Amino acid sequence: METGTGRGLLRFLTCGSVDDGKSTLIGRLLHDAGLIPDDQLEQARRDSRGRAEEDGGIDFSLLVDGLEAEREQSITIDVAYRYFATDRRSFIVADAPGHEQYTRNMATAASGASLAVLLVDARKGLLTQTRRHAIVASLMGIRHVVLAINKMDLVEDGEAVFAAIRQAFTVFSAPLGFRSVTAIPLSARRGDNVVHRSAAMPWHHGPTLLEHLETATAGDDPTEDGPLRFLVEWVNRPNLDFRGLSGTVLSGSLETGGAVTVWPSGRSARIDRIVTFDGDVAQARTGDAVTVTLDTAVDAGRGDLLSGPDDAPEVADQFAAHLLWMAEEPLIPGRSYLLRAGTRWVPATVTALRHAVKVETLEHGAATVLGLNAVGLCNLSTAAPLAFDPYEASRHTGSFILVDRLSNRTVGAGMIRHPLRRAANLHRQELAVSTAERAALKRQRPAVLWFTGLSGSGKSTIANRVERRLHTLGHHTMMLDGDNVRLGLNRDLGFTDADRVENIRRVGEVAKLMAEAGLIVLCAFIAPFRAEREAVRALLPDGAFLEVFVDTPLEECVRRDPKGLYAKARAGTLRNFTGVDSPYEAPDAPELRLDTTAEDADALAERVVELLHRKGIAEA
Amino acid sequence: MPISKAMPNLPDDLRLLEAEAIAILRETAASFTKPVLLYSIGKDSGVLLHLARKAFHPSPVPFPLLHVDTGWKFREMIAFRDATVRRLGLTLIVHRNEEGHARGIDPIRSGSALHTRVMKTEALRQALDLHGFDAAIGGARRDEEKSRAKERVFSIRNAAHAWDPRDQRPELWRLWNPRIQPGESVRVFPLSNWTEMDVWRYVAAQSIPVVPLYFAAERPVVHRSGALIMVDDGRLPLNPGETPEMRRVRFRTLGCYPLSGAIDSDAATVEDIIVEMRASRTSERQGRLIDGDEPASMERKKREGYF
Numbered sequence A: 001m002e003t004g005t006g007r008g009l010l011r012f013l014t015c016g017s018v019d020d021g022k023s024t025l026i027g028r029l030l031h032d033a034g035l036i037p038d039d040q041l042e043q044a045r046r047d048s049r050g051r052a053e054e055d056g057g058i059d060f061s062l063l064v065d066g067l068e069a070e071r072e073q074s075i076t077i078d079v080a081y082r083y084f085a086t087d088r089r090s091f092i093v094a095d096a097p098g099h100e101q102y103t104r105n106m107a108t109a110a111s112g113a114s115l116a117v118l119l120v121d122a123r124k125g126l127l128t129q130t131r132r133h134a135i136v137a138s139l140m141g142i143r144h145v146v147l148a149i150n151k152m153d154l155v156e157d158g159e160a161v162f163a164a165i166r167q168a169f170t171v172f173s174a175p176l177g178f179r180s181v182t183a184i185p186l187s188a189r190r191g192d193n194v195v196h197r198s199a200a201m202p203w204h205h206g207p208t209l210l211e212h213l214e215t216a217t218a219g220d221d222p223t224e225d226g227p228l229r230f231l232v233e234w235v236n237r238p239n240l241d242f243r244g245l246s247g248t249v250l251s252g253s254l255e256t257g258g259a260v261t262v263w264p265s266g267r268s269a270r271i272d273r274i275v276t277f278d279g280d281v282a283q284a285r286t287g288d289a290v291t292v293t294l295d296t297a298v299d300a301g302r303g304d305l306l307s308g309p310d311d312a313p314e315v316a317d318q319f320a321a322h323l324l325w326m327a328e329e330p331l332i333p334g335r336s337y338l339l340r341a342g343t344r345w346v347p348a349t350v351t352a353l354r355h356a357v358k359v360e361t362l363e364h365g366a367a368t369v370l371g372l373n374a375v376g377l378c379n380l381s382t383a384a385p386l387a388f389d390p391y392e393a394s395r396h397t398g399s400f401i402l403v404d405r406l407s408n409r410t411v412g413a414g415m416i417r418h419p420l421r422r423a424a425n426l427h428r429q430e431l432a433v434s435t436a437e438r439a440a441l442k443r444q445r446p447a448v449l450w451f452t453g454l455s456g457s458g459k460s461t462i463a464n465r466v467e468r469r470l471h472t473l474g475h476h477t478m479m480l481d482g483d484n485v486r487l488g489l490n491r492d493l494g495f496t497d498a499d500r501v502e503n504i505r506r507v508g509e510v511a512k513l514m515a516e517a518g519l520i521v522l523c524a525f526i527a528p529f530r531a532e533r534e535a536v537r538a539l540l541p542d543g544a545f546l547e548v549f550v551d552t553p554l555e556e557c558v559r560r561d562p563k564g565l566y567a568k569a570r571a572g573t574l575r576n577f578t579g580v581d582s583p584y585e586a587p588d589a590p591e592l593r594l595d596t597t598a599e600d601a602d603a604l605a606e607r608v609v610e611l612l613h614r615k616g617i618a619e620a
Numbered sequence B: 001m002p003i004s005k006a007m008p009n010l011p012d013d014l015r016l017l018e019a020e021a022i023a024i025l026r027e028t029a030a031s032f033t034k035p036v037l038l039y040s041i042g043k044d045s046g047v048l049l050h051l052a053r054k055a056f057h058p059s060p061v062p063f064p065l066l067h068v069d070t071g072w073k074f075r076e077m078i079a080f081r082d083a084t085v086r087r088l089g090l091t092l093i094v095h096r097n098e099e100g101h102a103r104g105i106d107p108i109r110s111g112s113a114l115h116t117r118v119m120k121t122e123a124l125r126q127a128l129d130l131h132g133f134d135a136a137i138g139g140a141r142r143d144e145e146k147s148r149a150k151e152r153v154f155s156i157r158n159a160a161h162a163w164d165p166r167d168q169r170p171e172l173w174r175l176w177n178p179r180i181q182p183g184e185s186v187r188v189f190p191l192s193n194w195t196e197m198d199v200w201r202y203v204a205a206q207s208i209p210v211v212p213l214y215f216a217a218e219r220p221v222v223h224r225s226g227a228l229i230m231v232d233d234g235r236l237p238l239n240p241g242e243t244p245e246m247r248r249v250r251f252r253t254l255g256c257y258p259l260s261g262a263i264d265s266d267a268a269t270v271e272d273i274i275v276e277m278r279a280s281r282t283s284e285r286q287g288r289l290i291d292g293d294e295p296a297s298m299e300r301k302k303r304e305g306y307f
């Protein structure tokens, strides 16, 4: 069976609500087009025993639902990719799951498709999940839709039902920016209007599904006439005489001798050679993977983007983007994530959640967090400038993912709207006196000592004794204490997860400024989440952040209860209290662990001072 | 150096598949400390190796090759492997599960399921752990099998090398997420989006050498559970009254010879193979005895750490 004959490839997905017949439709399409090998058909027939008597013995969804759990539950969990070709065209189809829980898998399928076949059960009409998938498809940049109204075999007066659903979708989808919507009535089970025209629906004069797919214009593949975007994937250094940039031409074309600009640095150079395994070439087209050398030794490496001199991408460290959240744990503004765009990885935070998009109705609503499968318009800020294009202009250079720093899971998918000009107008001012100079005058190395532990564990007590000792030894110090900061700088913050994250973010920034002033900064904060403590660590130079875990068991803290807070929390009069109804994530590898049940506060303070001596922060 | 105007002419779809695979290989080299290319000697491995040479040129391929040898590969495969490594100056690691070998596990008496688990799955896990490889690049394609159709390009495996198909990372655009925790490793599949036909068209377009067993020739075969099994050496026990018969056959996939079924064929060139495939009504894995055990056997093997 043939695939890929160079006549144009169509990437599409099937989506829609659970059980609307997506997998059955793909199986039916492949079967009726004669594309299922005999042995696979035989296998499907054996697997179908007892479940598809009336369909000639084959449950067509089994041809695509490839996981055991999927076949047992008769639902699709993850995307299946199938590759096929007819005489007229080759196709890659992604069969998406309909279940709401797996919306992120549907988004994954949509990210690579240029056309969506959106299924509707003729008996049920447009459901919440149908609308959600239409909106996600639109967000992911799909502009062509087939409204496949399925299970026509189960409705009376099909023509009227079909017309009503088509009308409802036209009204609903008007703001979604689809360039074409083609409605087709079909029965996946019977094979009506899938590959073969159905005698059961003589009123339908439009194409069958396959006819439409074979001829649909959905060419949004990278175009030669777009601006040059060359993504550097790998620095190629076989020896000292050769330094090449290996990458892919995402759009436009490259020519030897042509002027290029390296982003985000903005340095200019000319293409010296275009090297390939089959010899040097004078030109590389959109889609080509090549290695280029530049005529001058400009600094360029993995993560950089090359453009032509006159069609620069946007460069900013703040931008607005639509974000689809894909993790159980919600998105918290202010928390630090790793962002990947192109081949560049950079720490990033969502600085503002401007609104959440109701994926059923497109309405905007206020939100403080984004949960699993929610979509929001956000402002993001990255630790270093990023070169990008709006997603509308390019899926390749306008998209990003967010990754959790601890679990390494992919938690968000982003589509960039526009840069935020604030970043462009704010320039980091070079300071005349450096941190090192300020510290040298004080005969110390600046550092942030972060005391973390449960409420009542002894953080403030120990930190205060440490500071007194350091002061006596002639060091310049400053103490930031949780309660004090909350009475001033952070008095607008409460104790929800989102507010706790913002609390620590601000304290981290203040501690950083003080360390830059050359001080040894002592911070005594519960800081219950590992991610935030790691984010503060990332703000500071290597070795300048020292995490001190004041390790007092919860029972002991409750017994001591110096402020009477545990009693209130247990009585239910104090909410969101760490250790009681709010979590505490103990450090995995603190620089120092203090066991308060083994030694007294003075002895423990002495251990902290020893640590500072060992690390060369304070002179012994 | 001669400079041609543009890249050599590949049909557009193959050109894009090639570029995608190259980007994935570079991503692997850039993101892992110790990647390895699983070289199984078949056509997919051959294409993968060719792509790796292209991806990093003029640098050499920046990772070694690993062949997990069960001891039951066709003799022509081993000869081809050694010739390829010599010709291209590559580093090859051959690993065999010595403990399984000592226990006398073999594909005939132990059965295909046990043999595959011990000599392939366990052997692969052993080799990866032994050398501390954090990424293993393989030539598996989504079109081979329906649980493979659900696999990611960068597929995360836990410390026991197990695949959890219900909890895969979303993989959007080309923004792969190869980040792992200590102990975890990754299987990388640059040929995910290729079909069997793409592989042969590419082999033809790029004149990539393949093992002669893919081409029709007179070979001694016996009939076993509906398949034609080649008598490659004296270790295949013949049933009473069974005599090898010379037939003009070839193989669509290659593995351990007692488990690889041949097909009757006259296809003697890559072009012939492409013509034959266009007319074929059976799938590529049909001749493999190891998948046929039960419907979900591939998925189960993958959950145990099979490729």
Ligand SMILES: Nc1nc2c(ncn2[C@@H]2O[C@H](COP(=O)(O)OP(=O)(O)OP(=O)(O)O)[C@@H](O)[C@H]2O)c(=O)[nH]1
Pocket: A016, A017, A018, A019, A020, A021, A022, A023, A024, A025, A061, A074, A075, A076, A077, A096, A097, A098, A099, A150, A151, A152, A153, A154, A186, A187, A188, A189, A190
């Ligand atoms: N009568 C009738 N039943 C159909 C038709 N298409 C699908 N079905 C049945 O609808 C049920 C669900 O089909 P699937 O193909 O698994 O649905 P799906 O949309 O892929 O479901 P998820 O992927 O889990 O969201 C099965 O029982 C099918 O046999 C149709 O055209 N007519």
Ligand SMILES: [Mg+2]
Pocket: A022, A023, A024, A061, A065, A075, A076, A095, A096, A097, A098
């Ligand atoms: Mg399905």
